[in-house]
Amino acid sequence: MEKSIEHIWKHGFDVENKLIVPKLNDLYNRKSKHIVAKFKRMFIFNTWFLIIFSVLFLIYSFFNGFLFGGILIFVLFNSLVLINRNLFKTLNKLDTNVSSFEYITSFDSWLKVQVAMNKKMAHFYYPLLFVCFMMGLWFSDGGQEVINEVLGEPHQIYLVNGVPVYWVLGMSIIAGLFAIFGGAIYKLDLYLMYGHIFRKLEELMKDINELKN
């Protein structure tokens, strides 16, 4: 006669000697390393994304009479990549042979330095990115056509000594706004990408801290 599943379950666990409780060892060490590893993976992925995007954009700009903007954006993105790669090298120097608390604290400190530095740079590179893009448009074939259409007869009044003052003024105001809010935009950008890792890091630090006390 076949045994019922209820019998198999009950009898199985009655005689089972393998209900061994796993040891709760090294949990926080593993979690700390896991968070840092995840951050590293995302960081490398985003770096490559910037490189690939800038190369593709350069190729696109070449074939679409937009080369000036393509070169500017390529240079800007790759400068950012270079700076951040140098910062990233210091992350690999963090000592892993310390307690989870020390390890995660040193990672947190590294992160704060990295974020502070990028936040400062953001006040420059967001407006620069905007200016690069607009200048690229300005000097592109299509852009020139639009400009001739807008600033040609009978719109010459917008030109002062041949300079499209209102155009430049508008661009300057927007670039200025990017310069003012660059840091905030960077933080928003950062949290959209790495927010879940930061939340986990915060949670983990709180846990370890609570344990320490």
Added chain:
Amino acid sequence: MSNDFYTLKILPYAGIIIKICRAYTDSQEDFEDYYQEVCLQIWRSREQFRGDSKWSTWIYRLSLNICLTFIKKKQKNKQHVNADNKMIADTIDNYAFSDESLNLLYDAIKKLSEIDRAVILLYLEEKSQKEIAEIIGTSPNNIGVRVNRIKERLKKLLDGKIN
């Protein structure tokens, strides 16, 4: 997590956690990860327990939720699982129960959907329909029907394998 909390509030219910975690994992390594995560989450959520239900019910609910969340994450990262197949094969011997019928039953349970696994585990743990419904977050009315359907499916899966 403090030792006192673990010893007094989790360890007496470790059997529950082990049974649930084993239904959602295929290797000793995964099982230990799930077990540790469940313990950690129980500790983190300890202040949310208001005593509306039994502590054991609370543990069932948390364990199932965590396992279901983990398994979803794992499905997302399925490509990594293939790479780990060798490791799973290496550890599977240590992972099996000594009771062969129990192994077969677990294998059959793992073939069910995630929610059906939760329902049958709670049923086998002799939880009432009301408690199962409360833990799963569904109406008690359809639990009985669902349990019968799952049992039928398990019988088919085990057909001829257990005497």
